[in-house]
Each structure stands twice: as structure tokens, then as C-alpha cells.
Amino acid sequence: MDHQPVVTITLNPAVDIAADVETVRPDVKLRCKAPQFDPGGGGINVARAITKLGGRARALIAVGGATGDMLATMLAGEAIDTIAVDTGGQTRQSFTARETSSGHLYRFVLPGPEWTRAADDALFEALATLLAPGTLAVLSGSLPPGAGAEIVERIEAACEKAGAALVADTSGPVLTALCARSGQPLHLLRMDRDEALTVSGRTLSTPSDFAAYGAELVSAGVADHIVIGLGARGSVGVSAAEKILCSRPVEKPLSAVGAGDSFVGAMVLALARGLAFETAIAHGTAAAASAVVTPGTALCERATTEAFIAEVETTRLA
Numbered sequence: 001m002d003h004q005p006v007v008t009i010t011l012n013p014a015v016d017i018a019a020d021v022e023t024v025r026p027d028v029k030l031r032c033k034a035p036q037f038d039p040g041g042g043g044i045n046v047a048r049a050i051t052k053l054g055g056r057a058r059a060l061i062a063v064g065g066a067t068g069d070m071l072a073t074m075l076a077g078e079a080i081d082t083i084a085v086d087t088g089g090q091t092r093q094s095f096t097a098r099e100t101s102s103g104h105l106y107r108f109v110l111p112g113p114e115w116t117r118a119a120d121d122a123l124f125e126a127l128a129t130l131l132a133p134g135t136l137a138v139l140s141g142s143l144p145p146g147a148g149a150e151i152v153e154r155i156e157a158a159c160e161k162a163g164a165a166l167v168a169d170t171s172g173p174v175l176t177a178l179c180a181r182s183g184q185p186l187h188l189l190r191m192d193r194d195e196a197l198t199v200s201g202r203t204l205s206t207p208s209d210f211a212a213y214g215a216e217l218v219s220a221g222v223a224d225h226i227v228i229g230l231g232a233r234g235s236v237g238v239s240a241a242e243k244i245l246c247s248r249p250v251e252k253p254l255s256a257v258g259a260g261d262s263f264v265g266a267m268v269l270a271l272a273r274g275l276a277f278e279t280a281i282a283h284g285t286a287a288a289a290s291a292v293v294t295p296g297t298a299l300c301e302r303a304t305t306e307a308f309i310a311e312v313e314t315t316r317l318a
Contacts, residue, residue: 003056005134006057006058006135006136006269007135008050008059008140009060010042010043010059010060010061010062011115011123011144012142013043013062013141014041014092014112015038015093015094016038016039017037017093017095017096019033019035019095020032020097021033021100037070041061042142042169042170044061046140046169046268047080048261049266050269052302055273056081058081058082059082059083060082060085060126061082061084061085062084063087063091064087064088066090070091072084083130088116088119092109092111105257111145112142112145115144115151128162132163134164135163136268136271137165137167139155139169139170143170156186166187167190178222179199179217179222182222185221188224189225190229190263190264196210196228207234207236207245207315208243208317208318210236211236213228214238217238218239226238229263229288233247234246237278237281244281244317245314246284246285248312252293253293254293256291258294259289259292261291262290263285266305281314282312
């Protein structure tokens with residue numbers, strides 16, 4: 001392995017189903033084209049992106065039921081090193097319909113099974129065997145019902161004890177709680193534009209506005225590094241030493257699905273290879289752009305990402 005170990009953690013994975021339909025209308029049968037099935041969930045997609053980009057990651061996933069078996073089989077088919085813990089429930093599905101008449105995407109996301117004490121015990125037992133000094137652990141995606149911000153705190157504590165570093169990319173009340181914490185900072189916390197607006201409760205508009213908010217989170221001890229995705233405008237990266245914007249515009253985007261996970265995968269792989277934070281943000285930006293020019297739920301492609309890296313523009317923010 002040419003980089004530090006990477007472990008991704010997905011507590012609420014899904015089998016992603018995507019299909020085309022001519023028009024979305026109410027109260028009638030909508031006859032779709034042949035569906036595409038993919039393993040889904042933030043951490044899973046981060047591990048898949050890392051693999052696509054020539055790296056390696058171990059994917060710790062919480063699964064259950066026949067859908068969970070299907071998910072594990074799909075990951076095995078992609079040669080993803082997977083460690084599964086049993087939730088005792090049925091792994092969820094998500095469905096994306098692309099309306100071909102308009103190009104609009106309709107995304108239906110189910111909640112997933114209730115988190116249980118047994119699943120909790122199995123998770124931390126598995127983590128104890130996976131975390132080691134120098135490991136980059138990536139917690140990405142939504143949390144299942146019944147799992148709150150305290151589970152992230154416990155994962156962070158397990159990382160600290162093992163000498164590992166935690167990268168978190170989550171949302172909702174959990175993200176709000178993480179942004180209110182202080183003390184032992186996360187290694188890196190990522191959010192998107194809308195999440196930053198919600199959590200901050202402010203009217204942020206320019207990249208410098210978002211960078212200033214990120215700098216406040218760093219100063220408060222929330223995380224050593226903050227990354228805020230601004231969609232087509234690029235991504236802001238903030239540490240104690242720098243505030244930057246990395247962008248690589250796409251003229252003809254096909255689908256933004258998978259761009260965020262591709263970004264995190266490429267960024268984490270770059271960090272695991274010992275590259276600087278600024279360079280890692282550029283790699284993530286290139287991978288996100290690569291995902292945007294692929295159809296449906298497809299992630300980044302290695303050749304496109306590598307070509308886009310040289311086209312990423314980095315701007316230092318005040």
C-alpha cells in the first residue's frame with residue numbers, strides 16, 4: 001500500500017436504484033427504463049471512489065436482511081474490502097428517477113432500520129480491530145434512526161485512543177451538534193453550502209463568507225480542517241494556516257449525484273498519501289468534476305480526475 005490505511009464507516013447504507021422515465025406524473029404507472037443498481041451510502045461511496053482512483057480502503061458497513069446481503073455481494077464484486085456488522089434490520093433502498101423530458105432528477109431516500117444496542121456493540125468491537133496509529137477513518141453519510149451525535153463522539157474517542165484521525169461528512173442534527181462542540185477537534189469536518197447555511201443560521205453568500213465561518217469553527221476547536229462544498233463554485237478549505245477556494249467548472253454537467261462522495265474519496269486518498277491539505281482539496285475538486293460529467297449515480301473516473309487536477313484553480317481567500 002502506497003498510503004496510510006483508510007477505513008470508511010457507513011452506518012446507514014443503501015442499495016441505490018436509478019432509472020430513466022419520460023415524465024413524472026401523479027396517479028399513473030410510470031414505466032421506467034432498465035434500472036441500474038449500485039451500493040450506496042456515504043462511506044461506501046468514499047471507499048469505492050478511493051478504489052477507482054488507485055487507492056485502497058476498508059469499508060465498515062452496518063447491514064441487515066436480504067437487502068444487506070445484496071449490498072455486500074455488490075461490494076465484493078467491486079473488490080471492496082468489506083467488514084459487515086449486523087443491524088438486525090433491513091438495509092434500506094433509495095431510488096433516483098431521471099425525467100428524460102426535462103433532465104430533472106427525483107430522489108427518494110428511505111430512513112433505514114432503527115439502530116440497536118446489538119449493532120452498537122458490534123460496531124465498536126469491529127472498530128477496535130480496524131483502527132491503528134496513522135489510520136484515516138472516514139464517517140460519511142446519514143445516521144440511522146436512533147443513532148445520534150454521541151455515536152460520532154464515541155467514534156472520535158476510539159480514533160484518538162488508537163492514534164487514528166477522523167474525517168466526518170454528515171448532516172442534519174448530528175452536524176449541528178458537531179459544530180457546537182469544542183475541546184478535542186476532529187481532524188476534518190466537511191459540509192455542503194446548504195448545511196453550512198442551516199448550521200450557522202447566517203446569510204453566507206461569497207466563498208470568503210463561508211471561509212470566515214469555517215475559520216470560526218477551527219478557532220472554536222470543532223475540527224482542525226473545515227471543508228465546505230459550494231457546488232459548481234467549488235469547495236472552500238480552511239485550516240488555522242489557510243483559507244482557499246478550489247474550483248474546476250463543468251460546462252455540460254450530467255449528474256451531480258456522487259460528486260460529494262467522489263470529492264471526499266479523492267481528498268482523503270491525497271491526505272493518506274501525505275499530500276498537503278491544499279493539494280488534497282484540489283484533488284477532491286477534480287474528482288467531483290469528474291463525477292459531474294458521468295451519468296446517473298456513477299462516481300469519478302481515474303483518468304478524468306487525473307486530467308482535471310491540472311485544471312483546478314486555487315484562490316486564496318481573505
